Amino acid sequence: MTSDTAGRVAVLATALAALAALAVASLVVGARGVAPAEVLRAFTDFAGTDDHLIVRGHRAPRTGLAICVGAALAVSGALIQAMTRNPLAEPGIIGATSGAAFAVVLGSAFGLAAAQGAELALAVAGAAVATLVVFAVGRTSPLRLVLTGVALSTTLAGVSLGMRLMLPEVFDHFRFWSVGSLAGREQAPLAVPVTAMAVALAGALLVSRRLGAIALGENVAHALGVHVGRTRVLTLALVTVLAGAATAVAGPIAFVGLIVPHLARRLAGGSVPWLVAHAIVLGPMLVVAADTLSRVLLPTGEVPVAIVTSFLGGPALIWVVRRYGAVAL
Amino acid sequence: MSALVLRAGRVSARLDRRALVAMAVLAVVGLGLALLGLCHGARMATPSQVLLALVGRGDSVVVIRDWRLPRVAAGLVFGAALGVAGALFQNLTRNPLGSPDVIGLDAGAYTGALIAITVLSAAPTQLAVSSVIGGLATAAVIYALSLRSGLSSMRLIVIGIAVNATLTAVNTWIVLRAELEVAMAATGWSAGSLNGVDWAEVRLPFAIIAVLLVVLAARAPAVQQAALGDSLAVTSGVDLGRLRLLMMLVGVAATATVTAVAGPIVFIALAAPQIGRRLAGAPGVPLLPAALTGAVLLLAADIAAQMLLAPISLPVGVVTTAIGGCYLIWLLAREVGRP
Numbered sequence: 325m326t327s328d329t330a331g332r333v334a335v336l337a338t339a340l341a342a343l344a345a346l347a348v349a350s351l352v353v354g355a356r357g358v359a360p361a362e363v364l365r366a367f368t369d370f371a372g373t374d375d376h377l378i379v380r381g382h383r384a385p386r387t388g389l390a391i392c393v394g395a396a397l398a399v400s401g402a403l404i405q406a407m408t409r410n411p412l413a414e415p416g417i418i419g420a421t422s423g424a425a426f427a428v429v430l431g432s433a434f435g436l437a438a439a440q441g442a443e444l445a446l447a448v449a450g451a452a453v454a455t456l457v458v459f460a461v462g463r464t465s466p467l468r469l470v471l472t473g474v475a476l477s478t479t480l481a482g483v484s485l486g487m488r489l490m491l492p493e494v495f496d497h498f499r500f501w502s503v504g505s506l507a508g509r510e511q512a513p514l515a516v517p518v519t520a521m522a523v524a525l526a527g528a529l530l531v532s533r534r535l536g537a538i539a540l541g542e543n544v545a546h547a548l549g550v551h552v553g554r555t556r557v558l559t560l561a562l563v564t565v566l567a568g569a570a571t572a573v574a575g576p577i578a579f580v581g582l583i584v585p586h587l588a589r590r591l592a593g594g595s596v597p598w599l600v601a602h603a604i605v606l607g608p609m610l611v612v613a614a615d616t617l618s619r620v621l622l623p624t625g626e627v628p629v630a631i632v633t634s635f636l637g638g639p640a641l642i643w644v645v646r647r648y649g650a651v652a653l
Numbered sequence: 654m655s656a657l658v659l660r661a662g663r664v665s666a667r668l669d670r671r672a673l674v675a676m677a678v679l680a681v682v683g684l685g686l687a688l689l690g691l692c693h694g695a696r697m698a699t700p701s702q703v704l705l706a707l708v709g710r711g712d713s714v715v716v717i718r719d720w721r722l723p724r725v726a727a728g729l730v731f732g733a734a735l736g737v738a739g740a741l742f743q744n745l746t747r748n749p750l751g752s753p754d755v756i757g758l759d760a761g762a763y764t765g766a767l768i769a770i771t772v773l774s775a776a777p778t779q780l781a782v783s784s785v786i787g788g789l790a791t792a793a794v795i796y797a798l799s800l801r802s803g804l805s806s807m808r809l810i811v812i813g814i815a816v817n818a819t820l821t822a823v824n825t826w827i828v829l830r831a832e833l834e835v836a837m838a839a840t841g842w843s844a845g846s847l848n849g850v851d852w853a854e855v856r857l858p859f860a861i862i863a864v865l866l867v868v869l870a871a872r873a874p875a876v877q878q879a880a881l882g883d884s885l886a887v888t889s890g891v892d893l894g895r896l897r898l899l900m901m902l903v904g905v906a907a908t909a910t911v912t913a914v915a916g917p918i919v920f921i922a923l924a925a926p927q928i929g930r931r932l933a934g935a936p937g938v939p940l941l942p943a944a945l946t947g948a949v950l951l952l953a954a955d956i957a958a959q960m961l962l963a964p965i966s967l968p969v970g971v972v973t974t975a976i977g978g979c980y981l982i983w984l985l986a987r988e989v990g991r992p
Contacts, residue, residue, distance in 0.1 A: 412811075461986045467807040471750065472985050474814055478919075479978025486971040490961070503825070578818070622830055631822045638819030642798055645811050 332598055335591050339605040343391075346609055350387045350616045351379055355624075358383075385510035389518075390615045390629075391608040393506070393570045394580060396521045397421075398607025399528045399600055400566035401581020402588065406535050406596050407559045408459075410466040411586070411644055415451070415567035416578025416637075418462075418469060419476035421504070423454025424571035426480040429487070440516035447517075448568035454480075455564055467645075477576075504575035504630030506615050517569040524565045528600050531558055536596035577630045579637020580610055586644060610636075672933040672942065679932070679945035683729060686952045690725040691717055693956060719852065726859075727850045727914070728952035728969075732921055734862045734907040736929065736947020737869065739922030741904035743938045744880055745897060746809060749984060752922040753788075753908045754977075756813025759917035760820035761791025762909035767827045769913075777857045780913045788909035791816060792901060845918035845970025847955050858910045865903050865910075866944075872899060873940060880937035918970050920977025921947050921954075927984075 351363045358366075358375045366376040397415060404413045415421050427450025428443055436442055454476060462472035534555045537545040545552050570577070588602035614632040621627045691703045698706070698713055706717035739752040753759060765787020769779045795816055799809040869876075875896050879886040886893055911918065928950070929942030951969070954976070958967040 461982060465807070467811050468985060470811050470814065471807075472982060475978045475981035475985065477978075479975055479982070482971055482974030482978060486961075486967060486975060489965070489967055489971065621826065625829070627826055627829060631825050634818050635822035635826075638815040638817075638822070641815035641818070642812050645808055645815070646798070646801075 328593070332592065332602075336601060336605060339591075339602070339609065343605055343609045343612070346612045346616070347387050347391070350390065350612050351383045353616050354378070354383060354619050382510060386506055386615070387612060389510055389514070389573055390506055390612045392518055392521050393574045393577065394584075394608035394611030395525055395604045396566040396570040396607075397577060397580040397611070398584035398588070398603040399525055400563045400570070402585040402596075402599050402603040403528055403531075403535065403559050403566075404563045404581070405585050406532075406539055406599065407556060407563075409539065410469060412466045412470050412582070412641070414579065414582035415563065415570075416477075416576065416581060417641075418458045418473040419454040419480070420451040420458075420564060420567040421571045421576035421578060422477040422480045424448070424451040424568045425504075425576045426450055426484055427453075428572065429484055433487075433491075440513060444517050444520055444569060444572050447572040448564055451564040451568040451571065452560075455560070455567075470641075477578075503628040504571070504577035504633075505618075505626070505628035506574050507618075507626050507628070509574060514573055517572045520565055520569045521573075524562050524569065525604060527558075527562050528566070529597065529604075531555060531562065532597040532600040535559060539596060575628075575630065577611075577633055579633050579640060580607060582644065583633075583637060583640045584610055586640070669933070669935065672935055672939070675932040675934070676942060676945055679929075679942070679949055683945065683949045683952065686949060686956060687725050687729060690728065690952060690956050691721050693959060694721060723852050723855055724847050724850050724955070725952065727847055727855050728955045729948040730855075730859055730862055731847075731911045731915060731918070732925070732948040732951025733944040734865070734911050734947070735918065735921040735951065736925035736943040736945070737866065737940055738904040738907040739924075739947070740926035740929075740938045740940050740943035741869075741876075741900045742922070743926050744876065745900055745904075748807070748810065749927050750807075750810050750923070750981075751813075752926070753904060754917070754919040754922045755817070755981075756795055756810060757817030757820055758788050758791050758905060758908050759912055759919060759922075760817050760824060762788035762905075762912040763824055763917045764820055764827070765790075765909065766913045766916075767824060767831070771827060771831045777854065781857060781861060781910055784909040784913035785906050788905040788912070789902075791820065792905050845916040845973065846968030847915055848966055848968065850914065854914055858914050861910045862907060865907050868899070869903050869940065872896065876900065876940065877937065916968075916970060918951070918973055920973035920980065921951050923977055924980050925950055 348360060348363065352358055352360055356375075356378065358379055362375050363379050365371070366379040370376055370380065400420075401414045404415070404418070405411060424447040427446045431442070431446040436446065458469065458473045458476055462469035534545075534550045537548045537550045538552055538555060542552050545555075567581075584603050584607045585599065588599050588606050592598035592602045610633070611629065614636070615629045618627045618629045618632050621632070688700055688703060691707075692698050692700060694716065696713075696716070698717065702711055702713060703717055705711040706714045707722075709718075735754075739754075742752050742756075742758075743749055745751070762784040765784040766780055768787070769783040773779045773783070795809065795813050798816075799812050875886075875891045878889050878891050879893060879896055883893060886896075908922065925947035926938045926943040929944075929946035930938055932946065933939060933942040935942065951973075954972045955969040958969045958972045961967055961972075
């Protein structure tokens with residue numbers, strides 16, 4: 325057991341080092357490359373040059389946001405997979421992120437999302453409604469759940485594209501809500517959603533042990549003194565807060581919550597608390613890498629980061645479906 | 654049974670009366686919508702003006718014959734092609750969800766078309782060929798990935814959805830690149846749109862679709878036979894392997910031809926076969942009702958897209974996506990209710 329723990333800690337430390345390297349890459353790479361030494365100087369010996377302003381004013385906060393969003397989405401996916409024992413559940417696939425984005429766009433049109441708190445509340449409410457609808461329709465099988473979530477996301481995407489084309493002056497401002505992106509988001513005031521994500525991540529670590537007991541079966545969980553119903557409600561609340569807050573920050577980003585937990589599970593073994601801990605590190609790695617990549621994929625300008633994750637996510641979904649082929653999906 | 658049997662020498666056809674009535678009604682509705690589509694526009698025309706213009710008389714010949722007619726014809730023909738493609742694939746996968754737009758064939762064909770536009774010179778032939786190649790390659794990939802679990806499983810559809818997600822990401826990337834290089838305004842087109850379709854664009858696709866439909870009509874009895882079940886089809890002399898290959902090829906080619914001109918228009922291939930089947934009260938997923946329903950649906954959606962906010966016309970794909978998603982959720986919800 326102790327050697328297990330030591331191994332996991334070692335893996336986690338390696339992953340943290342890799343995340344730090346990726347974060348540095350994210351500070352260096354962009355429309356205007358900044359040498360690593362210059363990046364270091366921007367923090368230790370700020371001189372106000374263009375390079376320093378870019379690093380401190382844009383890239384550092386953006387990298388911070390990518391880390392938060394990655395952790396939130398990955399943990400949200402890990403929690404919902406553990407709770408439903410469905411390997412395909414994920415905030416993007418089950419429509420939670422599209423629901424959140426749609427709610428924010430709709431709310432903004434009526435002037436409801438002016439404050440950060442209101443925007444966050446709208447996003448969380450949208451995520452919750454979408455999750456409940458998709459689970460109500462698709463609960464009978466994991467594959468059906470995917471289909472329902474995709475159908476809901478498509479519908480919402482179609483409706484918001486239609487609204488945008490109908491009332492361009494109102495909705496063009498929300499272009500990024502249809503495809504998640506981190507570009508320019510570091511300029512918006514985002515203290516409230518970031519705080520919400522941090523609190524929910526801590527909550528996820530606390531609830532994960534009880535979730536692990538539920539994964540053994542309801543009877544075992546009862547015998548271990550876990551309140552099953554309460555834990556489920558709490559988990560669902562955490563899932564929607566994490567997905568909603570991440571969407572409020574970056575727009576809908578799919579597949580992060582699918583890819584990361586499956587990678588994390590290989591490192592964490594069967595333990596749900598370790599799964600969550602690994603997801604908190606691996607999720608940011610994926611999003612920071614995807615966000616860095618999104619800046620170099622076009623000769624000028626940027627690809628939205630959600631395009632990169634969905635390019636990677638398709639093959640991941642196929643892999644999961646085929647891997648769990650023997651299990652009744 | 655209220656069935657009509659026509660015999661001419663060795664050829665015989667059994668026609669169900671209810672199906673006949675349904676198809677006649679669909680045809681009439683389609684023609685009515687076509688007339689409405691020709692009348693509707695920035696300047697409304699009366700039906701008599703339209704009919705005069707069609708035979709080449711009156712003031713609005715150019716507007717009606719050269720501007721509105723290609724769009725209306727494209728709505729009908731492309732709708733029929735999509736409906737047939739959907740029926741073929743739903744027959745192949747034996748699943749109402751196994752239609753080309755859900756499993757990513759539209760997206761694959763669109764990738765082919767985008768490559769033709771950005772890399773090649775985008776001549777109509779190149780566009781058609783490369784979108785068909787894109788669609789076929791996508792179908793081959795999905796088939797290979799789901800070989801182990803069989804064609805008729807839910808897994809094939811989820812694998813298709815995954816392929817669709819990846820291809821859509823690739824398509825967005827190509828469009829973003831192209832917008833920078835060629836300044837191609839493609840937001841509407843990537844949702845699927847009939848805006849600004851003219852005769853030069855649709856001539857080749859119409860010819861291809863006509864050939865495909867003739868090929869399919871020749872094999873329609875075998876398709877119906879195959880819908881009854883594998884063993885029954887084989888004992889009645891159907892070469893299942895070759896028939897399936899033909900159905901797949903025709904379905905992909907029809908989808909790709911439409912996508913090359915109009916972009917990926919979803920939902921028609923998904924819904925038309927099921928609606929047509931119910932209207933005709935037929936067993937299996939029959940082809941002709943699917944074609945007629947597809948034509949009516951796409952034309953109606955296109956007219957709605959033009960009318961929703963009159964001066965601007967929405968891409969028809971926006972209308973079909975919004976309706977299609979709701980239909981899909983309803984389809985799934987209904988199945989959950991069943992034991």
